[in-house]
Amino acid sequence: MPLHPRTCSCLYSISCLLDALDGLAARQFNQSTRFGAVLDMITDRCTTSCLLVFLSSAFPRWSIVFQGLISLDFASHYMHMYATLTMGSGQSHKKIDQSRSRLLHLYYNNRTVLFVFCALNELFFIALYLLSFSSPMLSPSLLPAGDKAAGTAQPGNPSYASSLIFATPGSAWAMELARANKMNSFWPWVLAGVSSPVMLGKQILNVVQLVKASKWLAEGDIKARRAEGLPKKK
Secondary structure, three states, rough: OOOOHHHHHHHHHHHHHHHHHHHHHHHHHHOOOOHHHHHHHHHHHHHHHHHHHHHHHHHHHHHHHHHHHHHHHHHHHHHHHHHHHHHOOOOOOOOOOOOOEEEEEEEHHHHHHHHHHHHHHHHHHHHHHOOOOOOOOHHHHOOOOOOHHHOOOOOHHHHHHHHHHHOOHHHHHHHHHOOOOOOHHHHHHHHHHHHHHHHHHHHHHHHHHHHHHEEEEEEEHHHHHOOOOOOOOO
16 A cells, blocks of 8 residues: 555455445345444445545645544444444344435435445545655655755655665655655546545535434433433432
């Protein structure tokens, strides 16, 4: 991931496509299980969060945004999964009643909508990942101290920078220097522009999912407490 954008993007995309196919295979061979549903969601969260962690290091000024996206993604899906398993008598997290949320019902029950939202959401982050390999200049805050660094530790001036890379190969600025100008930014910008509205829509769905699942669990708590006669009157 840090140094091979084309190979990583290809493998990541294949992983996302296989994620779409495994559910079809499970249904085709009548092998759908709760374990499979939970595992499917966990692998999705792990895959996306790994990419977002990299993006937070590649674009440090935006790290708080990527951290927020990771938190929202995990919180929303965990709450939703837990609510459907406990409140829905073990039903699949994709079986959402329309009365509970029309948006989530459409998202989970229309396979075309689900595929488009998931695919373009991942495509947006892949585009950002590719853009990290097209930056023409290093972040000034990452440049090493010294009188030569400011003038020569930039892409196109390898004489001084290369020696520092070998001296500090794991440093943030060395990684950024190694990524810089590795590919043209035109297509990544196009992909980011096309997929950004859907990505934003996906985050809105995550918020709706988190709120709805929280309310569903709260409703269950209220019923359980009433059944136990709580709170008890003094």
